[in-house]
Amino acid sequence: MQRKVARIAEALTGMISGRPETEAVVLGEAAEVQLLDPYFTISLDVYYTGVLPPSNDRREQYGAPQVFDTVPAFTEDRFLIEDLPVRIRYQETSRIDLLLQRIADSQWILHDSGTHLFYRLVYGEVLFERSNWLASIRSRLAALPAHFWEMLRDGARIAASYYLNDLRAAIYRNDGLFTVFSMSRFLQSLCSFFFAINRSFEPSPRMILQKVTELPRLPDGFRGRFESLLREDPELPPERKAEIAELLTKSILAMA
Helix, strand or coil, X not given: CCHHHHHHHHHHHHHHHCCCCEEEEEECHHHHCCXXXXXXXXXXXXXXXXXCCCXXXXXXXXXXXCCEEEEHHHCEEEEEEXXXXXXXXXXXXXXXXXXXXXXXXXXXXXXXXXXXXXXXXHHCEEEEXXXXXXXXXXXXXXXXXXXXXXXXXXXXXXXXXXXXXHXXXXXXXXXXXXXXXXXXXXXXXXXXXXXXXXXXXCCCHHHHHHHHCCCCCCCCCHHHHHHHHHCCCCCCCHHHHHHHHHHHHHHHHCXX
């Protein structure tokens, strides 16, 4: 990690860990990219119990940055420190515990957010932990039951087929906007399928292109077809891309 980034992350962690409700602080991988990369951010996940201080109090604790924005629905703070973007996401430990209990009881419901929450828990760099809560969560995530992955796999496979039909209809109607929407959702579902069948949690959408092509279980010809769907080329009109999407969909039907 770059020295300036490490210094800022450690300073923020010192402020956050002083709160009694803080259980753990984890640094996301977006802090590992180069400072000038548009994907760069100092991303901290704060796992807490009890009640968070109000946003104004948090802002003062962070040195009252002039550029400060909070997202109440997601309990997320965004601001600048020394011209570097910072994003702090707050997660209740009880919510994580409940999700894992529901998975164990086969009562977990798949949401559009997928498994990115678990990815951050497992792969983030631990900057602070008050107890063994985070270590325990990581152990449980490493031993998720087979039915969890099967549900993700089957749900993503059904979604990919559904959005392929939408894509065909949009192209037939010459509906440019719905074509883009359908292709985007198809690609998202396709990637979710491959992460599920490889029993891997989904990274940030910004990292999916790199991570999905590194997965060990992929069908023959996947990379070439996948890249064709992403490429703008006069030789790849929407009709041809729909044919490629159909080939990819057929390739995952036999995978179990």
